[in-house]
Amino acid sequence: MAQVREVRLKSRPVGMPAAENFEIATVDLRDPGPGEVQVKNLWMTVDPYMRGRMNDVKSYAPPFALGEVMTGGAVGQVTASNDPNFQEGDLVVSQLGWREAFTAAPAAAGLQKLDPRGLPPQAFLGVAGMPGLTAYAGLLRVAALKDGDVVFVSGAAGAVGSLVCQIAKAKGHQVIGSAGGAEKVEFLRSIGVDHVIDYKAEQDLTQALMAGAPEGIDVYFDNVGGAHLEAALNAARLFARFAICGMISIYNATEPPPGPKNLALLIGKNIRMEGFIVSHHFDLMPKFIEDLSGWVREGKVTWKETVFEGIDKAPDAFLGLFTGENLGKMLVKLA
Incomplete structure (x- = not known):
């Protein structure tokens, strides 16, 4: 019987997670029984929402159990199958990441057969997967993007934010993006973002935002919260729409952070x-997927990946999400 490694939640973090909250365990990989498959994971994803699952609180996703292997998106290859719908060699997407293999x-x-459509398999954990759909649904359905809108995106160099920027540009909109550091700023410029804010170099986010959109913004896609949300409220035009995807600036807070001090602007501006x-x-x-494939063929969408190698580096990759180490999608290559 083969042995494989997996990552378990050892303890619940208080504030910023640390390496000691995780442990690497070696387990036996059993042969598949009737109706089961065995999969070797090739790639796994780490995502900010997983921080919430490390807390023992009720939310839209159940918390990770202490001492148990964590879960998340993964792309793998079937190595043995007793299910007629899956053959050895098939590429599959599952929700059993944080481990090298599983039966x-x-x-x-949550196994689904993968149709690469000319994209690399790991793209289905990023631009063609959950983060990509998040960008698409948030911008087009939730924020109801319409002709002439000026779009502001925080966390714009991440997996979700960078695709929001590119979808908006593909549809002919002016886009302002905020990210931290020269490398991320250059990436945003390379994908056509009209005005890029390096928030780490700015003392006044509202002033920086208004420099790119003097007449205000119509759509705000929020990945950060905090000061970015306040700036967006200040810069919003009448009837602006805000799609609140994430607030990574407060995920590790040890006490309730203060809300935006200008929230009353929602009323007068009809936001x-x-x-x-x-x-x-x-x-x-x-x-x-249909639209994305077309944008990729036309050269309107590209993406970046930050890759850590090996299951033992998965905690480091996850922690890197909260220190700004990722440009584009943060991934762990397992094989």
Whole structure:
């Protein structure tokens, strides 16, 4: 019987997670039983939402259990199958990341056969997967992008934010993007963002935002919260729409952070602010993949990946999300 490694949640973090909150365990990989498959994971994803699952609180996704292997998106290859719908060699997407391999029933693993459509397999954990659909649904359905809109995106160099920028540009819109550091600023300029804010170099985010959009913004795609949300409220035009995707600036807070001090601007400006979770928008996936494939062929969409290698580096990759180490999608290459 082969042995494989997996990452378990050893303890619940208080504030910023640390290496000691994780442990690497070696387990036996059993042969598949009736109706089961065995999969060797090739890639796994780490995502900011996983921080919430490290807390023992009720949310839209159940918390990780202490002492148990964590879960998340992964791309793998079937190495043995007792299910007629899956053959040895098939590429698959599952929700059983954070491990080198697994044996499970396809339904329990959330197993789906992968049709690469000319894209690299790991793209289905990023631009062509959950982050990509998040960008698509948040911009087009939640924020209801319309002709002439000026779009502001925070966390714009990340997996979600960078695609939001490119979709908006593909549809002919002016885009302002915020990110931290020279490398990320240069990347945003390379994908056509009209005005880039290096928030680490700015004392006044509102002033920096208004420099790029003197007449204000119509759409704000929020990945950060905090000061970025306040600046967006200040810069919003009448009837602006805010799609609240994430607020990574507060995920590691040890006490409730203060809310935006200018929230009352929602009233006079008639702003619609809506939070959303991508799982409520999976009906858009076929249309999203169709549109994405076209944008890639036309050279309107590209993407970056930050890759850590080996299951033992998965915690480091996850922690890097909160220190700004990722440019584009943060991934762990397992094989």
